[in-house]
Amino acid sequence: MKILLKGVISIEELQPLYDKSIECLHCKEPSTTKKIRSRFIKVARYDTDFCPIYKNPTANALYYYIHVCPHCGFSFSEDFSRYFPPTTQEDIEEKVCSKWNPHHFSDERSIEDAIKTYKLASYCGALKKEKHIIQAGILLRIAWLYRFQKKQEQEKRFLKLALLEYEASYSTGDFSGTQVSEVRILYLAGDISKRIGNTQAAVKYFSMVLERQKNAMEASIIKMARDRWHEIKEESVTSNLAAHA
Template sequence: MDKIFSGLENLGFNNVNDLKVFNDQEAEKVAAPIKKLQADSFLFDKEMKCPVCNLNFKTKSVKVNGPRVQSRDTDFFITYAVINPYFYDVWLCPHCGYAAMKADFPKIKSYQIEDIKNKISPKWKGKSYPEVYDENVAIERYKLALLNAVVMNAKDSTKSMICLKTAWMYRMLGDNTNECSFIEKSLEGFNRAYQNEDFPIYGLQRFSLLYLLGELNRRLDNDEEALIWFGKVLTTYGAPEKVKDMARDMRELIKEKSNI
């Protein structure tokens, strides 16, 4: 993927497409449009203090009773009605350009703060966002969070989850090419995380990550590799039957496709 950060030019980042998301080291549904009036009633402005520049700002947040689950995909993507919390998962400081998924936003370390101040803030051009976000707004904000994560050398699992959620946004738009490109990046990072990080890895226990590695490979038609990961799920002691059943179902899909 040559232009993973495309779309951030209007935010001041014109020469970032040569950046690698993961350094070399050892190691389909289209959502129905959301009506503005409906979504507005499930949003509120959350007051935040940026850990990078120490200035206050407000960010859109979703009320707890807002999301309505419609369906779940086999790679953990959830389709929501009325309001989509994925659209608001990235918090962005409008003053300095620091962006991260909300679970990570306050966890930035001191040396990472210096990276943001030196490499993000000088280029940052703020912008105003609409009251209600959509897939395209979410994609821009996820990409900005990914750029921040790359600049401050965040964990591979963090970058992988951003890539996966970006892929989901492209799925909602029916853009299979970009969806697969970001799934490839997510798979690369989760492979590295599996080898180098302690569990739980971004909230995933070992059996869940084994399954996800299999499913991401399956979605990229890496069927032989997918079967290996699904097999590991089925032989992992203590893996819940629900996850094992999911692995069996995906394994059967591969076998049916391949006439095995």
């Protein structure tokens, strides 16, 4: 049954996507971008690196994580800081804005569109000297999108790039003050290391997580690290048995 009040949209007519007004961090021009209404976002499960697997793949919130300014091309997420270090805006103007062929990503996005927006944001973030932890999150999400496409080489490529940024964030401490904790960074470094085939590094990082379990508030991550650590040990035993069979 539809609601007949003037100006009120019925539940049946409500669309997953809506327009959100944004202001470009660089040029300050206003525009709109699409977002998915939370009621339509249904996660079936998460991969071990926190990649969300949606019940309805067409309502994938990852596609709309990045804002692309249609006026200047500067691309960013809501996690970007508003501060631009000296000379970075000039670099962005020269390397992004002056080469920008005005177009927009403000309509419904395909997975290919989404990948383009993330790569633009990664480039802009590098020019802006955005924190390593922010760059790591962007690169990890690109890997997830390639995982959805089953493009393993590209997924592995961006997992490696994300790992470098997580390691840089950990060593510099630039995750401090963000929603990403030390335990979460170490866990992700371990999980990514395992995914790219570096089990020695994975064991090291998972062990570092377990060493912090007394002071860590994230019991679920501690459990995940323990489970992953045991998986590696079991795989090692199985491999050794097979080698001597």
